[in-house]
Amino acid sequence: MAGARAGAPFKDFYQWVSPTRVIAGRGLIESAGFEFAKEGARRVLVVTDEVIRETGLVDRVQDGLRDGDLEVAGVFDAVPPDSDSAVVQACAAAAAEHGADAILAVGGGSVMDTAKAANVVFTHGGQVRDWEGYFGLPRADDGLGRPDELAPLACVPTTSGTGSEVSFAAVIKDREQHIKYQLADWPMFPRLAILDPAATATLPPRLAAATGMDAMTHAIEGYVSTERTPHGDAQALQALRLLRDNLLRAVQSPGDEDARGNMLVAACLAIGPTCTGAIGIAHSLSHPCGGRFDVPHGVANAINLPVVIEFNAAGGTEIADRYRDLCELLALETGGSDEQVGATLAEHVRGTVRELGLPGRLSEVGVTEAALPQLAEDAMGDGCTLVNPREPTEDDFEQLYRRAL
Amino acid sequence: MLAGEPVPARRTRKGVHVPYFSSEQEVYDHIGRLFTELMADDELRPQFQRANTIVQYRYRNPESQITVSMLEGAQGQVDLGPTGLDPEVVMTMDADTAHRFWLGKVNVTVALARGQMKAKGPVAKILKLVPLVKPVFPRYRAQLEQAGRGDLAEVS
Numbered sequence: 399m400a401g402a403r404a405g406a407p408f409k410d411f412y413q414w415v416s417p418t419r420v421i422a423g424r425g426l427i428e429s430a431g432f433e434f435a436k437e438g439a440r441r442v443l444v445v446t447d448e449v450i451r452e453t454g455l456v457d458r459v460q461d462g463l464r465d466g467d468l469e470v471a472g473v474f475d476a477v478p479p480d481s482d483s484a485v486v487q488a489c490a491a492a493a494a495e496h497g498a499d500a501i502l503a504v505g506g507g508s509v510m511d512t513a514k515a516a517n518v519v520f521t522h523g524g525q526v527r528d529w530e531g532y533f534g535l536p537r538a539d540d541g542l543g544r545p546d547e548l549a550p551l552a553c554v555p556t557t558s559g560t561g562s563e564v565s566f567a568a569v570i571k572d573r574e575q576h577i578k579y580q581l582a583d584w585p586m587f588p589r590l591a592i593l594d595p596a597a598t599a600t601l602p603p604r605l606a607a608a609t610g611m612d613a614m615t616h617a618i619e620g621y622v623s624t625e626r627t628p629h630g631d632a633q634a635l636q637a638l639r640l641l642r643d644n645l646l647r648a649v650q651s652p653g654d655e656d657a658r659g660n661m662l663v664a665a666c667l668a669i670g671p672t673c674t675g676a677i678g679i680a681h682s683l684s685h686p687c688g689g690r691f692d693v694p695h696g697v698a699n700a701i702n703l704p705v706v707i708e709f710n711a712a713g714g715t716e717i718a719d720r721y722r723d724l725c726e727l728l729a730l731e732t733g734g735s736d737e738q739v740g741a742t743l744a745e746h747v748r749g750t751v752r753e754l755g756l757p758g759r760l761s762e763v764g765v766t767e768a769a770l771p772q773l774a775e776d777a778m779g780d781g782c783t784l785v786n787p788r789e790p791t792e793d794d795f796e797q798l799y800r801r802a803l
Numbered sequence: 804m805l806a807g808e809p810v811p812a813r814r815t816r817k818g819v820h821v822p823y824f825s826s827e828q829e830v831y832d833h834i835g836r837l838f839t840e841l842m843a844d845d846e847l848r849p850q851f852q853r854a855n856t857i858v859q860y861r862y863r864n865p866e867s868q869i870t871v872s873m874l875e876g877a878q879g880q881v882d883l884g885p886t887g888l889d890p891e892v893v894m895t896m897d898a899d900t901a902h903r904f905w906l907g908k909v910n911v912t913v914a915l916a917r918g919q920m921k922a923k924g925p926v927a928k929i930l931k932l933v934p935l936v937k938p939v940f941p942r943y944r945a946q947l948e949q950a951g952r953g954d955l956a957e958v959s
């Protein structure tokens with residue numbers, strides 16, 4: 399390995415939280431009830447979307463729940479690709495109306511985030527935006543003690559990218575304000591994540607590609623963030639190995655169950671560092687693209703990640719050496735100046751994006767030049783900006799958008 | 804970014820934690836004054852007003868509250884204590900944490916993760932201000948010294 403981590407100091411503080419029980423393997427959908435019962439579920443609302451429901455997967459999950467002696471209280475399948483506040487409220491209301499005591503999400507990031515946010519409203523009441531923010535859920539001891547538990551939540555991810563099945567945040571769209579907002583707190587970690595490649599068997603290759611690039615962005619940003627940790631490094635590096643070996647296979651050969659299973663694990667690992675806040679400005683750039691132009695998150699990350707790598711690598715040898723580690727893992731050239739190593743890794747990412755058949759420029763996905771100042775202002779206010787290894791200005795953001803346009 | 808802060812307050816000889824500020828009025832005299840002066844600054848106020856929001860800072864130990872209107876196109880307003888403003892964002896923390904933040908000793912990300920700061924509402928609106936306030940840190944330190952309270956600037 400290059401020297402980036404050899405002389406790393408012991409951090410003054412970090413914490414690692416990973417309470418979700420992850421089960422991975424084949425045939426697990428059929429034992430969803432057996433597994434979810436261990437988490438306290440009895441009467442389950444299944445949350446999904448219409449497309450997934452049409453594949454028959456939801457029927458299999460329901461059979462699996464019943465086989466484990468759980469009741470299926472109902473199915474809420476009205477989650478759109480970019481879920482919003484109204485959908486979350488409707489989902490929470492459905493859980494109450496059906497008398498559910500637990501929620502199981504079957505879907506991608508939008509479905510899982512809807513279920514997580516709905517679980518907050520279902521448990522604590524109010525409107526979802528009442529709970530916007532970080533670590534704001536009710537706690538014992540006048541807000542300083544242990545947070546109150548939410549209803550049991552399990553996730554069956556049907557994409558390999560978001561990692562929401564093992565994260566403590568939910569991102570929801572406000573369609574009136576054209577923004578995406580977050581709510582995040584420890585109880586929002588799902589209690590159970592079921593990683594079964596059967597759940598991604600019908601995933602369209604383009605979606606597999608975009609979500610896979612989301613996972614790659616989590617791993618790469620997590621590894622260089624100011625909030626990186628040794629625990630997170632381990633997950634990011636293993637995620638990147640799995641992505642290196644499985645992403646193209648899973649997209650180009652959708653029948654490859656091994657590749658799809660490994661991609662589920664990769665996505666699950668890649669999100670790990672972000673649970674300690676280790677992420678960066680590729681996400682800051684991408685969130686406004688989704689909020690204002692409906693660019694799918696994985697596609698936006700695929701486009702924005704290379705310019706961010708180049709920007710960060712030019713910010714100092716310490717950052718560039720982290721990228722050098724990643725280049726070594728990817729069997730790329732590790733020598734040269736800071737800028738050169740950034741360019742090497744960025745070009746590798748661009749090449750991967752091309753091979754995956756994804757768009758390479760923001761202008762290809764509807765982002766306009768006129769919007770760049772507004773997007774830059776939005777990116778400046780994104781929480782991910784605070785933990786990027788190189789501190790950007792709003793002008794930097796506009797320049798990055800121009801380079802990605 | 805700075806590291807987390809395991810020692811939030813001064814100690815007496817008996818080892819008991821003592822907050823930096825002994826009264827609500829002291830919070831207003833120092834942190835309140837800083838906010839008031841920032842919002843009266845013709846250069847800084849427009850930058851803060853890009854947040855276009857009303858933020859309420861609720862402090863513990865001692866109990867106190869500062870509400871800051873940063874609405875675009877309006878006069879800045881800082882209310883110390885009771886207010887008629889309707890805050891959009893509420894930040895809750897010990898007054899010690901606020902004091903140490905303005906001295907540049909608090910990593911906001913870590914403070915949020917540790918629960919030392921609680922953020923409710925559209926937090927992104929004020930997170931964008933964090934890079935802007937870094938130049939204010941020496942100003943706060945100087946303000947304390949001018950007030951004859953340089954002792955308060957000695958924090959870990």
